[in-house]
Amino acid sequence: MAALTIAKLTVWEASRRRLLLALLLLTLVIIGLTGWGFTKLGEAGNGQRLPDYQIRLIASQLLIVIVFMFAGVLALSSVFLASPTISSDVESGVLLALLARPVRRLDVVLGKWLGLAVLVVMYAAGAAILELLVLWWATGYLPPRPVELIVYVAGEGIILMTLALALSTRLAGMTGGIIALVGYFMAWIGGIVGGVGQAIHNDGLVTGGLIMKLLLPTDALWRGAVFAMEPATVIAALKATGSAGAGNPFGATEPPATAFLLWTVLWLVAVFGLSYWGFRRRAL
Amino acid sequence: MVDLQERQAAATVAAASPAIHCVELTKSYGGSLALAGLTMTVPRGEIFGFLGPNGAGKTTGVKLLLGLVAPTSGEGSLLGRPLGDLEVRRRVGYMPELFRYQPWLSAREVLGVHCELARLPRSAWRLEIDRVLRTVDLQERASARVGTYSKGMQQRLGLAVALLGQPEVVFLDEPTSALDPVGRHDVRQILNGLREQGTAVFLNSHLLSEVEMVCDRVAMVDHGRVIASGRLDELLSGGSCRVRVSGLDGRQRASLQGFGTVEDDGQWLTVHGLEAERIPELVERLVSLGGRVYAVEPRHQSLEDRFLELLGHQA
Ligand SMILES: Nc1ncnc2c1ncn2[C@@H]1O[C@H](COP(=O)(O)OP(=O)(O)OP(=O)(O)O)[C@@H](O)[C@H]1O
Ligand SMILES: [Mg+2]
Numbered sequence: 001m002a003a004l005t006i007a008k009l010t011v012w013e014a015s016r017r018r019l020l021l022a023l024l025l026l027t028l029v030i031i032g033l034t035g036w037g038f039t040k041l042g043e044a045g046n047g048q049r050l051p052d053y054q055i056r057l058i059a060s061q062l063l064i065v066i067v068f069m070f071a072g073v074l075a076l077s078s079v080f081l082a083s084p085t086i087s088s089d090v091e092s093g094v095l096l097a098l099l100a101r102p103v104r105r106l107d108v109v110l111g112k113w114l115g116l117a118v119l120v121v122m123y124a125a126g127a128a129i130l131e132l133l134v135l136w137w138a139t140g141y142l143p144p145r146p147v148e149l150i151v152y153v154a155g156e157g158i159i160l161m162t163l164a165l166a167l168s169t170r171l172a173g174m175t176g177g178i179i180a181l182v183g184y185f186m187a188w189i190g191g192i193v194g195g196v197g198q199a200i201h202n203d204g205l206v207t208g209g210l211i212m213k214l215l216l217p218t219d220a221l222w223r224g225a226v227f228a229m230e231p232a233t234v235i236a237a238l239k240a241t242g243s244a245g246a247g248n249p250f251g252a253t254e255p256p257a258t259a260f261l262l263w264t265v266l267w268l269v270a271v272f273g274l275s276y277w278g279f280r281r282r283a284l
Numbered sequence: 285m286v287d288l289q290e291r292q293a294a295a296t297v298a299a300a301s302p303a304i305h306c307v308e309l310t311k312s313y314g315g316s317l318a319l320a321g322l323t324m325t326v327p328r329g330e331i332f333g334f335l336g337p338n339g340a341g342k343t344t345g346v347k348l349l350l351g352l353v354a355p356t357s358g359e360g361s362l363l364g365r366p367l368g369d370l371e372v373r374r375r376v377g378y379m380p381e382l383f384r385y386q387p388w389l390s391a392r393e394v395l396g397v398h399c400e401l402a403r404l405p406r407s408a409w410r411l412e413i414d415r416v417l418r419t420v421d422l423q424e425r426a427s428a429r430v431g432t433y434s435k436g437m438q439q440r441l442g443l444a445v446a447l448l449g450q451p452e453v454v455f456l457d458e459p460t461s462a463l464d465p466v467g468r469h470d471v472r473q474i475l476n477g478l479r480e481q482g483t484a485v486f487l488n489s490h491l492l493s494e495v496e497m498v499c500d501r502v503a504m505v506d507h508g509r510v511i512a513s514g515r516l517d518e519l520l521s522g523g524s525c526r527v528r529v530s531g532l533d534g535r536q537r538a539s540l541q542g543f544g545t546v547e548d549d550g551q552w553l554t555v556h557g558l559e560a561e562r563i564p565e566l567v568e569r570l571v572s573l574g575g576r577v578y579a580v581e582p583r584h585q586s587l588e589d590r591f592l593e594l595l596g597h598q599a
Contacts, residue, residue, distance in 0.1 A: 005400050009386070016388040093382035097445055100350050100378035100455075101401035102370045283313070284352050 002103040006111025007118065014081065014119055023077065027070075027127050031134055034066050038138035056141040060231050063135060063143060064250050067153065067229065070127050071222060074157040078120055079180045082164035084173030085112050086279060091172075096284055109169070109276050116161045124154035145228035148255075152225035155264065156218045160184055162271050163216070169278030183216050188249065191219035195247035217264045219249075220256055227252040303328045303453040303484030304349060306360025306367070311344050311353060318344040320508040321358065326501070328452070329482040331475055333489060333499035333516075335591065341508040342488040343381050346455050349486070350378055363452055374402050377451035381458055381488070383442030387431030391422055391441050394430060395448060402449050416444040419474060435462040443471070453484040460491060472498050496587040504594055511594050520585050524556045525563055528579040529570055536573045540566070 014020055041058055042049045050058075086108070089095045095108065128150045136142050143149060160180055167176030194209015196202075213220045230238075230252060238245055238253045245251050256264075304326040311319045319341035326332040334342050347353045349360065351368035365372040385394045395413045404412060417423045420440040425433065430441060439462040446454050460468045468491075475498050478485050489495050495502060496516065503513035512519060524544070528551055537553065540546050543566050544557035555566065563582055570577055 002401055005397065009397060013386070013388055093380055093384040094386060096352065096380040096382065097378065097385065097398070097442070098401065099352055100373060100376065100380075101398065102373045102403065103401055104370065284347065 002101070002107040003111040003114065006098075006103070006108055007115035010085070010112055010115025011118055014115075019081070020119075023073075023123060024126075026073075027123075027130070030066075030069075031127070031130050034062075034131065035134035035138055037062070038135055041139060052140070055139055056231070057234070059135060059139045059141045060143065060229065060234065061250075063131075064226055064229050066131065067128070067149070067225060068222075068250065070131070071153050071156055071225065074120065074123055074127075074153065075160050075184055075218065076181070077123070078116070078157045078161040079164045079177050079184070081119065082112075082116050082161040083168050083177035083180060085116070085165060086168040086275075087171065087173050087176065088168075090282065090284060099284065105280050106276055109165070109272070109279050113162065113165060113272060113275070116165065117158055120157035120161055121154045124157055125150050128153060143229040144231060149225050149228040152221045152228060152256075156221045156225070159216070159218050159221070159264070159268065162268055162275070166271050166275040166278060169275050169282060184218055187212055187216040187219040188222075190216075191223065192247050192249050195249075198243045198246040213260075214263065214267075217260070217267055220260060221264065222249075223252040224256040226250060227255045301361070301364030302326060303330075304332075304360070304362060304486060306349065307358060309345070309348055309358035309360050310356050311341075311348055312356045317508045319348065319505070322348075322505075322510060324503055324510070324513060326453075326484055326486060328484050329479060330500040331479055331485040331487060331498050333487050333495040333502035334505065335489060335492065335495060335502055335587075336505035337490075337595065340505045342505060343457055344508075345505070346378075346457050346486065346488060350376070350455060374449070375452045377446035377448065377454040379439075379442040379446040379454075379456045379459055381461075383439050383462075385430050385438065385441055385445070388429060390429055391417065391426045391433075391444070394441065395444060398445050398448050404449050412448060416447045419447060419477075420444045421470060436464060436467055439463060440467070443474070447474070447478075450481070451483065453486065454478060455486045455488075457488045458490065459487070460489075460494065468494065492587040492591055502587075504591065506595060512590075516587070520587065520590055523558060523560055523585045524554055524583045525558045525566065526552055526554045526579075526581040526583065527566070527570065527577060528552055529575040529577050532570070532573055532575045536575070539573070540569070543569075 038059060041055050041062075086095075099105070099108070128146070132142060132146055160183075163183060164176055164180040167179055170176075171179070190209050190212025192209075193205050194213065197205025197207075197209055227235075235253055238251055302325045304324070306325075307323050309319065309322040310317070322341075322345055334345060336342050344353070348355050349362060349367060351362075351373075355367070360367045362369070363372050363375055385391075386397075389397070392413060395416065396409060399406075399409045399412065414423075417426050420443045422437065422440045422444060425437060430438065433441065439459065443456070443459055446456060460471050463471065472494065475485055475487070479500075487495065487499065499516055501513075501515050502519060504511050530551075537546065537548055540553070540555065543562060544555045547554040547556065558566065560582055563580065567577060567580060
């Protein structure tokens with residue numbers, strides 16, 4: 001399978017260019033620092049220890065913020081990694097020699113996607129598992145749905161990677177990367193706007209948020225990750241306040257709807273199709 | 285020309301299927317024509333030179349034949365399979381004009397990737413990689429990163445990639461553009477070796493003296509059109525002859541037009557387009573006209589002369 005060879009080559013390149021090493025080291029530093037922070041959580045100012053339930057509550061909310069940062073790093077890395085893939089290989093001419101082998105253009109796009117997806121999932125899973133282990137060791141707390149958390153964070157990375165890859169079939173790396181990043185921030189803002197719309201019962205804002213969410217489902221998946229991290233008590237408390245807190249990008253009272261998850265899968269297939277379409281006719 | 289085509293057709297029948305065959309292959313980018321109606325046949329085991337000035341459409345021709353770009357119109361076949369066929373590419377080697385390989389891999393690793401893509405049996409990889417590295421004389425640095433190679437070394441790697449798996453037809457787009465004289469000599473030997481094995485070589489080049497040394501057959505393109513093609517010896521048949529002669533008046537000198545185009549600079553007369561067999565006839569004529577002949581210098585037409593002549597430049 002030529003696509004698997006291309007996928008292998010993609011992962012190989014990331015590791016040879018020391019990208020994996022840099023990410024690994026930075027991630028270890030962050031996890032170390034947050035671990036140290038978690039061990040200090042119990043110490044209140046007057047020298048007394050906070051009760052365990054409070055420690056867990058604070059830990060649960062801190063974790064959401066930390067994971068938000070990880071998800072952000074993953075999103076940016078996915079974009080930086082994917083946006084030059086095809087365009088730079090076309091420009092440098094590296095692809096000419098490869099495509100003269102029994103390799104279809106589809107194999108190239110599929111192989112690049114698979115390789116990048118492996119990198120995204122490896123990073124999401126690796127960083128999340130380490131962070132959760134450290135959290136558990138320091139405070140004894142674990143979020144209620146750790147597996148879903150990893151799936152949602154990885155999904156966010158894969159969506160951005162797929163978008164950047166599609167753009168790279170026709171646009172220079174920098175251009176595609178900037179477009180994908182702007183999309184990512186717009187989706188985040190769109191999520192907040194939609195939530196505010198719910199809180200103040202403004203249908204226009206709600207529709208705007210929904211459209212943004214359908215165009216680029218990253219923020220909605222982030223809300224899924226938040227939901228996977230919220231303890232039942234917090235969810236109950238948030239629900240009690242009604243829709244007032246819906247604009248808060250670090251809160252969620254519901255998991256993403258099944259229909260929305262299906263939409264996300266469709267979105268991925270469609271944007272991947274667009275990549276193939278973009279590359280199929282590209283002159284080399 | 286007709287005779288030539290007939291001979292080509294005969295050669296075609298001899299091999300099961302020619303290495304390359306195409307009819308009216310055309311490619312236009314937007315409105316501009318990069319290659320217009322390329323029709324030709326390259327038999328197996330021959331070295332075919334594809335010549336032309338910058339921007340003539342040589343690289344476009346190679347990419348079309350390899351199926352890397354889709355033709356606007358026309359059709360062709362590679363080793364008996366239609367252009368763009370995937371499986372036939374296992375038997376084809378290619379060195380692009382821009383020979384760029386993953387700079388973060390070593391030459392051995394690049395070759396390994398190509399073995400994998402060409403689906404060579406895994407057990408044969410090692411020997412095959414060693415063989416091509418030896419052929420292009422790159423063994424010493426084969427384990428170093430390609431990014432640290434000199435330009436000529438990268439081109440040698442490109443050649444090694446093209447030779448991998450003993451292909452039946454090899455496309456080389458200006459294979460010696462970055463090589464030193466020794467490297468160029470090596471490439472000529474490699475090409476001769478390929479011909480002996482029965483491999484067809486499609487060679488894009490500007491280096492006419494080199495082409496002249498190795499090619500059996502050439503085609504010249506200009507502005508996307510083939511302006512001449514055929515066996516080298518046939519293409520270069522029109523030589524010229526310089527004679528130093530005295531005792532002839534202007535009218536007598538002009539009467540020599542029947543032998544070819546006459547260039548007269550007083551002492552020396554140059555007759556262009558004169559076949560070697562007619563030189564005695566020319567001398568006889570000069571003498572019978574009363575001329576005194578001091579020197580006769582037959583000149584073989586070089587490919588460069590012919591090239592410039594065809595392009596309408598002064599030699
Ligand atoms: N991708 C492309 N888009 C638009 N025009 C192109 C493209 N590729 C080639 N051309 C045009 O097609 C023509 C032929 O180009 P080609 O590269 O085949 O020339 P060449 O004979 O290989 O020249 P050189 O000797 O400089 O390598 C040129 O006019 C070139 O500008
Ligand atoms: Mg060229």
